[in-house]
Amino acid sequence: MNYRSLVLSAFLLISIGLYPQKKEFEEVLSEYKICNWKDNKQAAVALTFDDWTPGHPAIVVPELQKRDMVATFNIFISTVKDWEPLRKAANLGNEMANHSATHPHLNNDSLYKKEVLEPKEKIEKEVGYPVFTFAYPYGE
Ligand SMILES: [Zn+2]
Structure with missing residues (x-):
């Protein structure tokens, strides 16, 4: 594994860990309503x-x-x-x-x-x- 691949892999692992999965997003969104006013x-x-x-x-x-x-x-x-x-x-x-x-x-x-x-x-x-x-x- 070269340096560039290592950096990319680390970035992907960090990104996956930092961002909630789709189900978590849906749970968060269900708490809010989009309204006009x-x-x-x-x-x-x-x-x-x-x-x-x-x-x-x-x-x-x-x-x-x-x-x-x-x-x-x-x-x-x-x-x-x-x-x-x-x-x-x-x-x-x-x-x-x-x-x-x-x-x-x-x-x-x-x-x-x-x-x-x-x-x-x-x-x-x-x-x-x-x-x-x-x-x-x-x-x-
Ligand atoms: Zn005027």
């Missing part, structure tokens, strides 16, 4: 609010909190003068998503850096977690 609910609703208007931190966020609910707020950053209410809403579990810098018609690629990338980085810096969602203004 949390707690096997029949449906889900996603609440989204665009533009971070004054009513969002003043009314929407507290009303959601009273109901133990969260939403996605799509922010266009040029209107945000105070980031503290936004951080507070984010800390309650709401998603702060990117909705551009100035809410333009995004009809050409030259706006990507200024209207998509830079606002994403700004929201991430202010809120302190990654931004995954971009809601394009006017559906463009």
